Amino acid sequence: MKKIYQSFDDLSDKSTCAPRLRLLREELAKRGVDGFIVPRADEHQGEYVPKKAERLAWLTAFTGSAGAAVVLADKAAVFVDGRYTLQVRQQTDTALFDPRDLVSEGVGGWLEANAPKGAKIAYDPWLHTPAQIDALKISVAHAGASLVALDSNPIDAVWDNQPAAPTARAIVQGIARSGEASETKRTRLAEEIKAKGADAFVVTLPDSICWLLNIRGADVPHTPFALSFAILNSDGATDLFIDEAKTTPELKQHLGNSVRLRAPGEFVGALKDYAGKTVALDPNWAASAISDTLSAAGATVKRLADPCQLAKACKNPIEIEGMRQAHIRDGAAMVKFLSWLAAEAPKGGLSEISATQQLEAIRSESELLTDLSFDSISAAGEHAALPHYRVTSASNLPLKLNEIYLIDSGGQYYDGTTDITRTIIVGSPSDEMKDRFTRVLKGHIALATAKFPEGTSGYALDSFARRPLWDAGLDYDHGTGHGVGSYLSVHEGPQNISKRPIVQPLKPGMILSNEPGYYKQGAYGIRIENLVVVQEAITDGDRKLLEFETITLAPIDLNLVDPLLLSAEETNWLNAYHERVRETLEPLVDGEARAWLAHATRMI
Template identity: 75%
Template sequence: MKKIFQSFDEISDPATCAPHLKLLREELARRGLDGFLVPRSDEHQGEYVPKHAERLAWLTAFTGSAGIAVVLKDKAAIFVDGRYTLMVRGQVDLDLIEPHDLIAEGPGAWLEQNAPKSAKIGFDPWLHTASAIESLTASVEKAGATLVACSTNPIDAVWADQPEPPTAKAIVQPFNMAGETSEKKRTRIAEEIKAKGTDALVQTMPDSIAWLFNIRGDDVPHTPFALSFAILHSDGTADWFIDEKKTSPELIAHLGNSVRRHTPAEFAPVLDTLKGKTVAADPNTAAAAIFARLEKAGATVKRMADPCQLAKACKNSVEIEGMRKAHLRDGIAMAKFLCWLDAEAPKGGLDEIKAAQQLEAFRSTSEYLTDLSFDSISAASEHAAIPHYHVTQSSNLPIKMNEIYLIDSGGQYPDGTTDITRTIIVGTPSAEMKDRFTRVLKGHIALATAKFPEGTAGVQLDSFARRPLWDAGLDYDHGTGHGVGAYLSVHEGPQNISKRPIPQALKPGMVISNEPGYYKAGEYGIRIENLVVVQLCANPGDRRMMEFETITLAPIDTRLIEPALMTEAEKAWLNAYHARVREVLSPLVDDDTKAWLAAATRAI
């Protein structure tokens, strides 16, 4: 087994909230501020951040991947989405920090009601997007208060043992995995921005820069990013702002003379040189500080969606084939794990950590595995009802008979990224468990088999997955599908399937998850997740139609199915899927796993 990729140490202690809030408030008083905004972000606005940027976790003990806190002199609040509703209450000191719903209320509405008149609310302009600050400014002004941009972050001034920024080496993503040269990508995007009357494009998103330059890195957990900034010019040349410690002769040769290297400290001064230029930046991903700097320098700022995001999402044939290969390796590991779990769990003695470690061990037998794609969500019984549960030594539960165990996990391979969730019964399920699981499965199949016209957005497909649950008065509080990168982030945009009105149409080459679920707080949770590729229908009819190709290969637990709830078409899909899983994986696994596969994929 390779190195342990996931830690199960305690990463949250509510007892730290009081002293850390005290330190921050003292620093705010020294700066003449009455409050401060603390987002879970870094200067690059990515989902995964390096340890030195985990300011929200340091302050509140909340360790989720999305959220924001507002600290005033006499009160504080934290805002998280539906994935973390239960988790946040178990991590923060509820006597000091009030949890709120990020979507239903949000910090803006809370500040309108709670910000004192004439209060000065500080924020770090490098940690908020331009769009976010514009929205928050409007809310704060309604309360008669003002937002104040801080030149330095007050948390950094009081965080005594703040880690150093990362300096991991960036590496080249070779052509045989990227499928397109960096030069061609830069030319393609440069032509796009030039056609829109733009002289340059500012890039801060680490996945966009990784895709554009065909590089990868190791600056953040589980995601192969090299944190940096970039400016792409309309002639196809670029300025790249990266710590010199992260570069190598191979990397320099790979990019050639058309990419000029600078230190990160030079980024803001180079923005000043764009006076008189029309410069594009995405207000939903680029920091507010960038817009302020460009405007002050005299540039014309053109607000536009980051064009690299859509181009990156529509993967080429080489990337799609790489994703299929990565899922084949992952399917072998999952089959071995599920076989092992079925044999060992009924004996007793297994717990959430042991199960996660064993799955990691099976994945690590592949010489290609570079990391997990995220910390595995290994959740027994009531913990399975927490969609983004993180197991630690103190929270670790045993896996018991007649209870549900949920494992959401994935791997990073040089040619692809995986993400899969399976829900397993140990022993005998209750009738309610079978009903709920079957409804989730019906929704999963409805989405997997959907055919839809070109131009359809994910929001238009979301109800396909929810209908069987809605029929019984049930639902789930997370999205149904998120984009997945090709050896990049396990969560990528702009594609999405959810209730949120995101207008981006699903396009050929996009990889997206199909993961409806159901959660009964305090008892159990269910989620079935496969990754699918958007592709053109072979027989489209009168117009261009799209459909999904499922690329995840792992059995779905038929012991949790109530066959009477399924249609013949649904049974046929499941049987065909299981037949493909069995056919593809059986020649590649040991005899015990092969025998288990034969039983686990038996037709219903």
């Protein structure tokens, strides 16, 4: 199998910022505009984008998964959220790009304060949603400037050797793994579209298209997407706009006559054919260019939530069982890795890179593994305090005695997607480390064991995981749980568990992460992450209750646990979890790994 580990050294060379910024400003001047907005996005608004769309990284050298930049004639800014505050300062040239807060200020707030009066601020309408443009227009107007859509992206005009668009072959995700025929999905959702008064829905999210048509691909890193656009008509007939190079006879046979394969270049023309009809799209995800094209053609644009997202999030029994099997396979790989780590780390000589390469090699022993599910977070010592740290050769730290090592990783298997974080002490922990770890564990257990009425959102459950930390005046700044796809994106919506007031109720079949943490800047970080499935709970009450089934299986480091901080119920949960881990994984490992597993899952 090909090597999966990726270095980010070639993407984060801050010496490239000055010449590239100069080239962009020259191009903007040629086009008669005074500024340009550079989002970290492609035409599909996905978290992971093909190399061709890494325009933000090309310009700023910042390689995070979320962000933006604004370039004016005399100043420029780069925007990141709290995950990347330190990373952006390490990667970009801050003499050229002023680091700003993506959430509290945002591109709009900065433009409102900095855009010159009368300036023309340009954007690529394929890289922004209608909702984003609506907000930006207001901010720019407050500055006395105007927002201008461009016909082509100016970065593409000055980017030498820009990578070509990906053309990886799309494959069929058969019913043995998808659990429902594509035709059934299309018919079901077409009825929803018709009932809401639309003649068609433009599907733009890659995971929605892959789920709807039961296909997968390899167009972006770590996520099995076949990048394309689709139009689902109210009679169930579907147009799929996909590069011919991605298709195979098997794919064409699978899609059948009711899915018309069309070239990507036909997409805009096809939108214009809906003149006089009502076409729906999701304003939070579809490109603004799509809405603009439909409106200009005389179609009525109806803003609706993507119907695929909720349907996809509620996994069917076949998908859930596939996820369980993937996690058993992944759990065995984690046991082999953690046992190796326990033996080798105390000797010295291991680093963040060598450790994650070892885990990758062990995972790759499975023929069902196709890729990592994201760039592994391999973080030693103070780097563990950075929740989304990514190691480079320049930042690579050794694993030292009496320091914490945090590994957040996952795999893409044909039958499921995994995401697991384990925090390990190399040597002996301090009392403070044990206290913090145990509080994180208590929060993890509180969420894992929660029972909640049907209709409850993840927002309502978030404090379950935080209270043991809150009791000590502590907290963490990331969400507690994100949705996970079935051999799709490791981050999916609409389900979520966080402080953000997302009101989507949790429903049976949804899969989420359970990952509270604690981070002491400059010292260490802690996170315990398992994936859970929402299911119905057995109860004698008068309300229908839901609960979580934990599907991730790997030992939690008992060397970091203070048993005196655990209640009897929490101790019982931990012992029962470890017993299940041992009984399930013991037949899949042998030798030193089996002996280590027995000790790592001992009763406390």
